[in-house]
Amino acid sequence: xxxxxxxxxxxxxxxxxxxxxxxxxxxxxxxxxxxxxxxxxxxxxxxxxxxxxxxxxxxxxxxxxxxxxxxxxxxxxxxxxxxxxxxxxxxxxxxxxxxxxxxxxxxxxxxxxxxxxxxxxxxxxxxxxxxxxxxxxxxxxxxxxxxxxxxxxxxxxxxxxxxxxxxxxxxxxxxxxxxxxxxxxxxxxxxxxxxxxxxxxxxxxxxxxxxxxxxxxxxxxxxxxxxxxxxxxxxxxxxxxxxxxxxxxxxxxxxxxxxxxxxxxxxxxxxxxxxxxxxxxxxxxxxxxxxxxxxxxxxxxxxxxxxxxxxxxxxxxxxxxx
Numbered sequence: 566x567x568x569x570x571x572x573x574x575x576x577x578x579x580x581x582x583x584x585x586x587x588x589x590x591x592x593x594x595x596x597x598x599x600x601x602x603x604x605x606x607x608x609x610x611x612x613x614x615x616x617x618x619x620x621x622x623x624x625x626x627x628x629x630x631x632x633x634x635x636x637x638x639x640x641x642x643x644x645x646x647x648x649x650x651x652x653x654x655x656x657x658x659x660x661x662x663x664x665x666x667x668x669x670x671x672x673x674x675x676x677x678x679x680x681x682x683x684x685x686x687x688x689x690x691x692x693x694x695x696x697x698x699x700x701x702x703x704x705x706x707x708x709x710x711x712x713x714x715x716x717x718x719x720x721x722x723x724x725x726x727x728x729x730x731x732x733x734x735x736x737x738x739x740x741x742x743x744x745x746x747x748x749x750x751x752x753x754x755x756x757x758x759x760x761x762x763x764x765x766x767x768x769x770x771x772x773x774x775x776x777x778x779x780x781x782x783x784x785x786x787x788x789x790x791x792x793x794x795x796x797x798x799x800x801x802x803x804x805x806x807x808x809x810x811x812x813x814x815x816x817x818x819x820x821x822x823x824x825x826x827x828x829x830x831x832x833x834x835x836x837x838x839x840x841x842x843x844x845x846x847x848x849x850x851x852x853x854x855x856x857x858x859x860x861x862x863x864x865x866x867x868x869x870x871x872x873x874x875x876x877x878x879x880x881x882x883x884x885x886x887x
Contacts, residue, residue: 589638596846600703601628629661657674726740809843
């Protein structure tokens with residue numbers, strides 16, 4: 566799926582913009598909580614706490630999942646839409662090597678800062694196929710929450726946000742699925758699990774993500790999330806098809822139970838910070854700020870100050886616009 570036009574209209578009114586920003590900010594906070602909690606369970610000493618569902622000791626730093634989601638949020642807060650050149654510049658400008666980025670993205674963002682073209686760099690991985698990793702999906706829930714009134718627009722903007730780093734159709738499809746899921750959940754309508762996943766699937770381009778969302782529908786009555794994670798994929802392969810369908814299954818089954826959903830996600834293993842970030846982001850805007858667990862908020866590293874920017878940031882001249 567290719568989305569080339571940079572001229573999508575921004576939101577029209579201050580009131581509308583403020584409502585969108587509040588939803589997206591809460592999704593971002595939920596994403597950061599899930600990311601930070603999940604990241605703690607890569608520490609062997611914290612695995613007994615996971616099995617007992619007790620909280621690991623604070624503080625909980627977040628990872629690249631949250632850092633990139635902050636850039637997506639800041640882009641929307643300032644402009645109401647995704648400009649790919651601006652977003653690439655933001656990813657490169659705020660890139661912190663120590664946040665756990667994969668080697669491909671580390672290299673890409675370093676070269677963008679040095680003047681490389683993001684379009685060329687994003688298309689290089691895997692012999693020119695582009696990445697189908699879960700990185701575009703992990704950061705996109707705030708965008709879906711922003712466009713809660715228009716899932717189709719969420720899908721379009723999600724594709725644009727994905728293509729900055731993930732040009733493979735499956736990487737783009739994973740971002741679309743999560744964004745649409747977040748949009749539907751942030752609308753706060755009652756959730757029928759089968760209908761919810763089916764609606765997400767209807768917006769998702771054909772391919773493996775699409776097919777595995779169909780498998781998620783067929784598994785909707787299973788009672789063991791860990792077993793479902795083993796069937797659908799828990800992110801262990803760090804691909805969008807191996808990550809996104811399970812997170813949509815969790816969201817469908819536990820749409821109004823933020824903590825329960827995150828614990829079930831973490832207990833399935835795999836790429837736990839990313840799966841929990843996706844689930845936390847999708848559910849954050851649905852349950853609202855007051856329903857996010859206070860203990861988790863207090864334990865999680867605060868979001869960076871720059872994530873609250875609402876004014877356009879200057880684009881560094883080193884970023885090539887192609």
